[in-house]
Amino acid sequence: MSDQLQLHDLKPDPGSxxxxxxxxRGPGGKGNKTAGRGTKGLKARNTLRPGFEGGQTPMSMRIxxxxxxxxxxxxxxxxxxxxxLNQFAPGTVVEPDELRKRGLVKHHxxxxxxxxxxxxxxxxxxxxxxxxxxxxxIEAAGGSVEVAN
Numbered sequence: 001m002s003d004q005l006q007l008h009d010l011k012p013d014p015g016s017x018x019x020x021x022x023x024x025r026g027p028g029g030k031g032n033k034t035a036g037r038g039t040k041g042l043k044a045r046n047t048l049r050p051g052f053e054g055g056q057t058p059m060s061m062r063i064x065x066x067x068x069x070x071x072x073x074x075x076x077x078x079x080x081x082x083x084x085l086n087q088f089a090p091g092t093v094v095e096p097d098e099l100r101k102r103g104l105v106k107h108h109x110x111x112x113x114x115x116x117x118x119x120x121x122x123x124x125x126x127x128x129x130x131x132x133x134x135x136x137x138i139e140a141a142g143g144s145v146e147v148a149n
Contacts, residue, residue, distance in 0.1 A: 077129060078107035082137055083117030090121040096128070096148065119143070 024035035099105040115133030122142035
């Protein structure tokens with residue numbers, strides 16, 4: 001081979017690079033024993049506890065402890081509007097079971113009729129609850145309202 005400079009021959013000049021200081025390696029050098037960290041405490045150790053956010057109030061303390069109140073006795077109605085009742089024939093008795101059979105009410109439980117839209121036929125409507133506007137519109141169309149128990 002020739003005397004040309006190769007990549008593996010490169011090295012820094014003597015004295016130009018200092019080795020890094022190795023802290024906490026005993027009393028033989030600077031930075032011994034506690035290595036500038038003081039004695040004991042969170043910052044004297046080499047790991048932080050899970051959830052530590054650098055002195056900022058941690059997320060676990062910022063969010064509420066309790067999740068609020070959920071009423072176990074709350075009654076959730078399956079709702080239907082007056083426009084959906086127009087597909088029944090005049091004079092029909094409309095009951096919650098019939099509404100479920102036709103797919104107009106999807107949820108189980110009590111049914112409430114709301115007054116959105118218009119009704120143009122006389123129906124007897126049985127449901128667990130009615131809004132005041134729905135009651136007025138059904139009766140104005142010549143129908144009747146029955147509260148099912």
